[in-house]
Amino acid sequence: KQEVTQIPAALSVPEGENLVLNCSFTDSAIYNLQWFRQDPGKGLTSLLLIQSSQREQTSGRLNASLDKSSGRSTLYIAASQPGDSATYLCAVSRNAGNMLTFGGGTRLMVKP
Amino acid sequence: NAGVTQTPKFRILKIGQSMTLQCTQDMNHNYMYWYRQDPGMGLKLIYYSVGAGITDKGEVPNGYNVSRSTTEDFPLRLELAAPSQTSVYFCASRLGNQPQHFGDGTRLSIL
Numbered sequence: 001k002q003e004v005t006q007i008p009a010a011l012s013v014p015e016g017e018n019l020v021l022n023c024s025f026t027d028s029a030i031y032n033l034q035w036f037r038q039d040p041g042k043g044l045t046s047l048l049l050i051q052s053s054q055r056e057q058t059s060g061r062l063n064a065s066l067d068k069s070s071g072r073s074t075l076y077i078a079a080s081q082p083g084d085s086a087t088y089l090c091a092v093s094r095n096a097g098n099m100l101t102f103g104g105g106t107r108l109m110v111k112p
Numbered sequence: 113n114a115g116v117t118q119t120p121k122f123r124i125l126k127i128g129q130s131m132t133l134q135c136t137q138d139m140n141h142n143y144m145y146w147y148r149q150d151p152g153m154g155l156k157l158i159y160y161s162v163g164a165g166i167t168d169k170g171e172v173p174n175g176y177n178v179s180r181s182t183t184e185d186f187p188l189r190l191e192l193a194a195p196s197q198t199s200v201y202f203c204a205s206r207l208g209n210q211p212q213h214f215g216d217g218t219r220l221s222i223l
Contacts, residue, residue, distance in 0.1 A: 004154070020198060032183055043116070043214035044155075089154060097162065098206055099144065099170060102154030 002027045006090055006103035014078055014111050021075040023090030023108045028068050031096060035064050035075050036089040038105070044089060048075070080110045114138055117204050118215035125193045125222045133188040133218050135203030137148065141213070143206040144186040148199040149217075155202060161186055170173075193222045 003026045013019055023033075032051045036044040046063040048057045050073070056065040063076040077084060086109045091100040119134045136146065142163045147155035157170030161180040175197060179188040186205075190197060200219050204212040 009152075041216070043216045044204075044212075045214070046211035049211050091154070096209065097160070098209075098212065099145075099157055099160060100155070100212070101171075102156070104152065104154045 002030075002092060002094065002101045004090060004092055004101050004103035006088075006106050008049060008063075008106060009104065010107040012109045014055075015082060017046075017080050018076070018078050021077070021079055021088050021090075021108070023073040023075070023094050024102055025071045025073075025101075027094070029094065030068060030092045031094055031098070033064075033066055033073050033090065033092045034100065036091065037060075038087045038089060040086075044077065047088075052112075064104050077108075080108075082110050082112050085109050113173070116203055116205055116213050118218050119172070120218060121194045121216070122219045123221070125190075125220065127193060127195065127222060129193050130191050131193070133190075133201055133203075133220070135186045135188070135215060136184050137186075137203075137205040137213070138184065139205060139207065139213065140183060141205035141207045141211075142183070143212075144180065145185070145204040145206075145212065146188045147202045148172065148197075148206065149202060150199050158201075161170065168221035195222050 035047045050066045061078040087105045089105045090103040145160045146158040159178040161167045203215045206212045
C-alpha cells in the first residue's frame with residue numbers, strides 16, 4: 001500500500017526566504033506526482049504535476065523535482081511572500097485513472 | 113464557468129440520519145472523485161467515476177454510496193450517519209490527463 005509522508009508538518013519563515021518542502025512515498029511505481037495548495041476553508045489548487053518520466057517542473061517561483069527511484073519529491077519556493085502562507089499537499093497516482101494518495105501536508109506561514 | 117460546485121457548505125446531522133452531498137461540474141470532465149479530509153490529515157478517496165454510469169470504490173467507501181447518471185453530477189449519499197463520518201468532504205473532477213479541479217468542500221458534523 002502506497003504511503004506518502006510530508007516533512008515538516010509545519011514551517012514558519014520570514015518573508016524573502018527560499019524554502020524547500022519535502023515529500024516521500026513508499027512505492028516508486030507511480031504514474032505522476034502533484035503538488036497542491038490549500039487555503040483555510042477552501043479546496044485544493046493544483047500547483048505542479050510531474051509525470052513519472054520527468055525530473056522537474058517549474059511555474060514562476062515554484063520548482064518541483066521528482067526522484068522516483070528514491071521515492072522523493074521536493075517543492076522549492078523562491079523568495080517567499082506572506083501570500084504563500086497555506087498548506088501544501090503532495091499526492092501520487094499509481095495509474096492513468098489518477099486516483100491520488102495524499103500526504104498529510106505542510107502548513108507554511110511566511111511572516112512579513 | 114463555475115468549475116466544481118459543492119452544496120451544502122456546512123451541515124450538522126444527528127446519528128442515524130441520512131443526507132446527500134451534491135457535486136456538479138460544468139467543465140465536461142469525464143472523471144469525478146469524492147474525498148474526505150480529517151483534521152490535520154491528507155485527503156482519502158471515497159469513490160470515483162470515470163464517466164456517466166460508471167463508479168468504483170476508493171480507499172474508504174464504507175458507509176457511502178454514489179451515482180453518476182450525468183456527466184455533470186456526482187452526488188455522495190450517507191445512509192446512516194455515524195460520528196466517524198464527521199469530516200470535510202471534497203469533490204473533484206478531471207479531464208483526460210490534466211490535474212484535478214476541486215470544489216470548496218462540505219463541512220459535515222455528526223452529533
